[in-house]
Amino acid sequence: MTDESPRTDEEIQRAVVDRVREVQILGSDPVSEQLIEDIDVAEGIVTFTVDFEPVDRVLADRLTDQLRGAGLATDGVAHVRVEAAGADAPETGLPVSGVDSIIAVGSAKGGVGKTTITASLARALAEDGLDVGVFDANVYAPDAPDLLEAAGPVQTSPTGRPMPVEADGIQVVSIELIAEDGPVAWRGAMVHDVVKDLLGNAAWDDRDVLLVDLPPGIGDAVYTIVQQAPLDGGLLVSTPTDEGVRATQRTAALYAANDVSTIGVVPNMVGSADETTAGPFDGTDPSVATDVAESAYDEIDPIPFDPALREPTARSFDEPATDGEAAIDALRETVESFLASDAGPQVPDDAVDLRGLPPETCQRQVVTELGASTDGPVSILMRGEPADLVDVVDESLARDDRSLERTTVDDLGYEGWLVELEPTAAPASEPAT
Incomplete structure (x- = not known):
């Protein structure tokens, strides 16, 4: 007697793969040629995610028709969709796919705590339910993986794209997770290429927001990202000192020159509000934010000097126990408010990409x-x-x-x-x- 029970999605997927291996293109099949990045099956709908870059338009059309035929020829398949790998990447500039919003965290001054702010904010956003990614753009002194307890090495997808390392739900990409042989003397065009490859080609997996930890200075990595990446906004981090303000003003000017909206200026490492923890600065001049940037989405409360923030993975920002944790949680609210106000038309969940x-x-x-x-x-x-x-x-x-x-x-x-x-x-x- 024949078993007429419905086939599972896994069984249908295996059958579709077998059918696809019968398709001939470029002297082989799409799976062997690594043109198929993913085959998803759900409720009788097969979705092929295809890397069209190695084929011309004629072959792309032929491949699409053959994949649709292979899918529909499989028992249990009612409908076939074909999507392009990296479909949401912009057509020009530095493409970044798999993320809804990108926010840079920057200052030309080193030592102001950009990476600590980035890692802590990432944790706070993730605790609030967002899918978060972090890109460590500091090719000379990458510290984000240590703060987020991310361990490499970075693997590659079947189509050769860097696969982010996951650390407690946060996806991380950094040169630290790749360069296992110690420091590398990156220069000029090398910096541009490594940033473009790691940020632009990384296979980010459906992130709500990607935080980009910019290196200090106004060098090749910073220019590449601010001028070419599709940034939704930028945070500026400054210590309340003349040197910190002057350096951060340069990054603010770079944001403005490239139409990157400034979310706000974060005065960092000031004395704690209750004066129980000594900080490197006695307080913050209320003019810091206006001195750094002429306009910003919102005013951001100072982040007090708080040793607890040295270990962001051990903190709970939705139930803050220290002044520093509470300040990061307030920063999270500001960032989420900016993202909500900056959002365009709501894309339906069932939109076909x-x-x-x-x-x-x-x-x-x-x-x-x-x-x-x-x-x-x-x-x-x-x-x-x-x-x-x-x-x-x-x-x-x-x-x-x-x-x-x-x-x-x-x-x-x-x-x-x-x-x-x-x-x-x-x-x-x-x-x-």
């Missing part, structure tokens, strides 16, 4: 999605010209005596376009006579 696909492939996938949808509009994330897509969809629907009842297009900036398409209902079929 078609960024990075060739235009013809994207259009065919949208028509397929509309044909498979039976319960309302379809949301699409895409690049290219939305009007061209709408024209193709209109023509396709007209062949079935249908049309678009509603079309909404939102510009997401470097993230592309959010397009919501709601077609009219399919005409009722005539009863058989």
Whole structure:
């Protein structure tokens, strides 16, 4: 007797992989050629994540059609989607995919506590439920992994992308987790290349926010990130000294020159509020923030000198026990408020991500999605010209005596376009006579 029970997602996935291995491209199959980064199966829907970089547009279209055919030829598969690896990366500048928001933490002055602030803020955001990543951009003295207790080495994905190391839920990438042979004499273009490779190509896994710990000074790493990365905003860290303020002003000017919004200025390592802990500074001049940056999203309370912050992994910022912990928790609130105010249109959870696909492939996938949808509009994330897509969809629907009842297009900036398409209902079929 034949077992007719539904197959599990794992069984379907293995069957799809076997089918894909029968596809011939570039003299081999997509799995062996490492073109397939992921195959996900859920509720009868197979989603292929494909690295299209090694193939031209013609091969990309052919590969997409073959993958769709292999998926649909597998028992238990009702629908197939093809997405591009790194789909949410911007088309120009320094691409960073897999993250919703990127915030730089900087100051041209060394020793002001940028890394401690970054690590503590990362922990506070993670405790509040956000998926957090940390990129340590200091190629000369990388300290973030130690503060976050992240241990390497960094591994690579099947397509050669650096895989972040996970430390208690926080994903971390740093040269410290790669350069196991000790210090490296990075110079000029080498710094640019290593930052671009580690930050731009890292396989960040669906992070709500990525904190970038900038090195001191205004060097190659800082310029590369501030000028080319899709930063949503930047924090400035300064000690309440003339030297600290002057140095941080240079980073503030770099933010402003590259249209990076300043979230606020963090006066760091001041004397504790209750004067029970001696600090390197007696207090903070209230003009520090205005001296550093002409405008900022919000005023940030000083961070007192607190030895507890030397071990951020041992702290609980949602239930602060020290003045330093409470100040970091307040900083977390400011950052989350900035992210909420800076957020664009809300992308639906079920939006189909078609960024990075060739235009013809994207259009065919949208028509397929509309044909498979039976319960309302379809949301699409895409690049290219939305009007061209709408024209193709209109023509396709007209062949079935249908049309678009509603079309909404939102510009997401470097993230592309959010397009919501709601077609009219399919005409009722005539009863058989």
